[in-house]
Amino acid sequence: MIVSEIKDGIYTIFLQDWDRRLFDELIPLPDGTTYNSYFLFDEKNVLIDTADPVKTEKLFEALKRLNVKKIDYVVSNHSEQDHSGSLPDLISKFPEAKIVVSEKGKKFLTSLLLIPEEKFIVIKDGEVLSIGEKKLRFIEAPWVHWPETILTYEEKNKVLFSCDLFGSHLATSKIYSCENEIYEPAKRYYAEIMMPFRTHIKKHLEKIEKVDIDLIAPSHGPIHNSPPFIIDAYKDWISDNVKNEVVIPYISMHGSVAKMVDYFIDRLTEKGIVVKPFNLSKTDIGQLAISFVDAATVIIASPTVLAGPHPLIFYASYLFKILRPKTKFLSIIGSYAWGTNMVKLLSEMVPSRDIEVLEPIVIKGYPKEDDFDLLDNLAERIYIKHKENKII
Amino acid sequence: MFKREIVMEKYVCEVCGYVYVPEKGDPENGIEAGTPFEKLPDDWVCPVCGVGKEQFKKKED
Numbered sequence: 001m002i003v004s005e006i007k008d009g010i011y012t013i014f015l016q017d018w019d020r021r022l023f024d025e026l027i028p029l030p031d032g033t034t035y036n037s038y039f040l041f042d043e044k045n046v047l048i049d050t051a052d053p054v055k056t057e058k059l060f061e062a063l064k065r066l067n068v069k070k071i072d073y074v075v076s077n078h079s080e081q082d083h084s085g086s087l088p089d090l091i092s093k094f095p096e097a098k099i100v101v102s103e104k105g106k107k108f109l110t111s112l113l114l115i116p117e118e119k120f121i122v123i124k125d126g127e128v129l130s131i132g133e134k135k136l137r138f139i140e141a142p143w144v145h146w147p148e149t150i151l152t153y154e155e156k157n158k159v160l161f162s163c164d165l166f167g168s169h170l171a172t173s174k175i176y177s178c179e180n181e182i183y184e185p186a187k188r189y190y191a192e193i194m195m196p197f198r199t200h201i202k203k204h205l206e207k208i209e210k211v212d213i214d215l216i217a218p219s220h221g222p223i224h225n226s227p228p229f230i231i232d233a234y235k236d237w238i239s240d241n242v243k244n245e246v247v248i249p250y251i252s253m254h255g256s257v258a259k260m261v262d263y264f265i266d267r268l269t270e271k272g273i274v275v276k277p278f279n280l281s282k283t284d285i286g287q288l289a290i291s292f293v294d295a296a297t298v299i300i301a302s303p304t305v306l307a308g309p310h311p312l313i314f315y316a317s318y319l320f321k322i323l324r325p326k327t328k329f330l331s332i333i334g335s336y337a338w339g340t341n342m343v344k345l346l347s348e349m350v351p352s353r354d355i356e357v358l359e360p361i362v363i364k365g366y367p368k369e370d371d372f373d374l375l376d377n378l379a380e381r382i383y384i385k386h387k388e389n390k391i392i
Numbered sequence: 393m394f395k396r397e398i399v400m401e402k403y404v405c406e407v408c409g410y411v412y413v414p415e416k417g418d419p420e421n422g423i424e425a426g427t428p429f430e431k432l433p434d435d436w437v438c439p440v441c442g443v444g445k446e447q448f449k450k451k452e453d
Contacts, residue, residue, distance in 0.1 A: 143442040197442060324407070353406065353447065 003062050004175055006215065006223065007157035009134070013037040013062040015055045016171040023082075023169065027192050028286045031185060032171030035082055036219045038161055039063070040154065043132030044072035047097075048152055048161045049219050053085035060093065071097040073121070073129070075136065077163035078149050079108035083219050088113055100129065102140060104148035123150070139207060141165065143200040145193050151208075158214035164193060165204070166230050168221030177222040179229055184290075185221060186230060190237050191289035196324040198238040205234060242296035242328055244391050246382060248277040249288060249316040250301035256335040256366045257303050263372055264299070264333065267379035273386065280312040288316060292325035296391045297382050300346060304336035308345045317349040324351065329385050331378060332360040335367070358382070402451040403429045408441035411451060 002014035018032045035051040037059065045068065051059045063071075071094040076084055079101075087109065091097055098121045101109060106120045123129065125140035135155040142149060144165045152161040168177075168185035177186075194201060209231070216224040216231075224230045246268050252258035265275045276291045292298070298320065302313040309317075320327075330350060334342055343360050350357060358381055363371045386392045400414035412418070412432075417425040418439055423432060429448070437444055 143437070147439070147442065199444065200437075200442065351407070 001058060001062055002173065002175055003065050006175065006217070007154075007159060009041040010154065010157060010159060011039045011041075011066055012175060012217075012223070013039060013051075013059065013066075014175070015051050015058045015062070016173070017052070017055070018171045020171075026285075027169075028284050029169045030284065030286070031169060033169040033220050034171055036217070036221075037062075038159075038217055039066055039068065040131065040134055040136075042134045045070055046073045046075060046131055046134075046136065047071050047090075048075045049077055049083045049163060050074065050086035050090055052082040056086040056089050059086050059090070070094065073098055073100050073131070075100045075138075075150075075152050075161070076105055076109060077152055077161060078146060078219070079105050079112060080146060080164075081112065083163065084109060084113060087115060091115065091119055100138075102138075102148050102150050104142075105150070108146070108148050128155075139204075139211075141200075141204045141207075143197045144204060145197055151204075153211055153213075158212055159217055160208065160211065160213045160215070160227075161217050161219075163219045165201070165218065166216050166224060166234070167193075167218035170221040172222055174222050176225045177230075179226070182222065182224075182230070183233065186233060187237065187293060188286050188290050189220070190234065191293050191323070192286060195237075195289070195293060196322065198324075198326070201234065201238050205231065205238075237293050240326055241294070242326055242389075242391055243274070243294045244272070244386055245274040245276060245291070245295040246297045246299055247288070247291045247295040248275065248299045248301055249280055249283075249313065249320075250277060251280050251303060251310040251312050252301075253303045253305075253310070256363075257301050257333075260333055260335065260361075260363070260367050260371070260375060261301050263367065264301075264375050264379060267376060268382065271379060271383045272392065273383065278316075280310075280316055285316070285319065289319065289323060292320060292323055292327065295325070295327060296386055296389070297329040297331075298325075298327050299378075300330070300332045300334075302332070302334040302342060302346075304334065304340040304342055307339065307341045309334070309342045313346070314349070317346055321349050321351055327355060328389065328391075329356050329358055329382065331358040332362070333375070333378070334360075334362045336362065336364060356385070358385070400426075400428045403448040404451045405438045405441065405443060406447050406449055407443045408438060410438050410440040412448065 302309040
């Protein structure tokens with residue numbers, strides 16, 4: 001754990017989960033993660049967020065190290081259990097503590113953790129809670145990534161406690177992020193958690209940029225002591241700008257699709273387009289999600305299994321749909337032996353707006369001359385589309 | 393003599409499939425029952441997945 005003073009009377013409680021390799025039973029965590037709480041000493045003592053229930057004992061150990069005798073308020077920025085999970089045990093150990101939440105946060109904590117109503121103090125956007133010299137200002141920031149989320153800004157020390165926003169799954173013994181170390185984990189985190197909420201983040205960033213921030217203290221991963229670095233990275237990711245990249249999630253069972261993909265990669269590369277193929281039987285889906293953040297085009301490549309696409313292709317296509325990337329062009333390539341309904345089944349997965357679907361290429365058997373011609377044409381179409389849209 | 397019934401249209405979220413039913417409104421988010429879709433505030437979002445009004449289309453049935 002990292003229990004360390006970052007500002008006058010403000011302490012980190014970073015609980016590393018070095019070995020955790022999966023989040024939500026879905027997202028790979030190659031670098032583990034941390035659950036971050038912050039303790040503020042003043043006339044009133046405040047704990048900002050708690051920890052995953054598996055780390056409750058560690059949280060209590062940290063509070064003991066800090067010699068905490070009473071807690072007046074626990075700010076719950078976000079009701080998800082990796083930050084709120086220790087609350088039931090915490091309020092029985094510190095029965096005087098009140099939980100400071102948004103209206104929705106109260107509803108969620110009541111239904112998810114069965115916390116009684118009288119424990120809550122509900123705050124609204126812009127409200128300030130004075131705890132002595134320190135003043136906590138609450139900023140409602142719904143949909144990053146739940147509808148109840150708030151950010152907490154400590155005015156005296158200019159610290160923004162941003163909860164999941166600007167977070168990263170990175171178990172480290174460092175308190176502060178190092179720019180070249182944090183970019184990839186932060187982008188991965190954005191891709192997996194925040195990307196569907198680009199338009200909301202845009203509005204929140206406008207609010208945040210009006211605030212004088214010295215430190216951004218998230219609930220996962222290290223603190224950003226250079227806020228413009230992470231804010232600028234987010235601005236780039238949420239912008240409508242796409243890069244001259246083609247992402248190809250693919251599966252090949254007997255080599256036909258692999259041959260198509262291999263040929264197609266070379267044709268795109270010759271045109272100066274960056275290609276990112278992902279063999280879904282081997283790939284880390286987090287890497288695939290990162291590649292969705294700014295690619296202009298996605299080409300799904302699948303064999304036919306029992307008339308439809310390979311189930312792993314369905315999986316990747318569903319992720320693509322729910323992560324709502326800013327991708328501009330999409331197509332499907334693939335192969336079948338005697339019949340296929342792949343395109344129809346996959347088209348039901350395609351987001352219906354803001355994406356242009358290019359004519360799919362589904363061939364019979366192993367690719368032949370005519371099929372390579374079709375792939376040449378698709379590569380050329382993608383090149384022209386990127387050029388027309390000033391992506392090249 | 394002829395009673396004209398005004399039927400408020402339902403709208404469906406194209407991202408997650410949530411259906412906005414004007415007769416029910418969205419009281420959890422401050423939208424009273426009986427509010428037609430067109431009268432929802434601009435910053436109203438799908439209560440299930442968070443997308444804006446522009447991602448909704450009229451429900452056909």
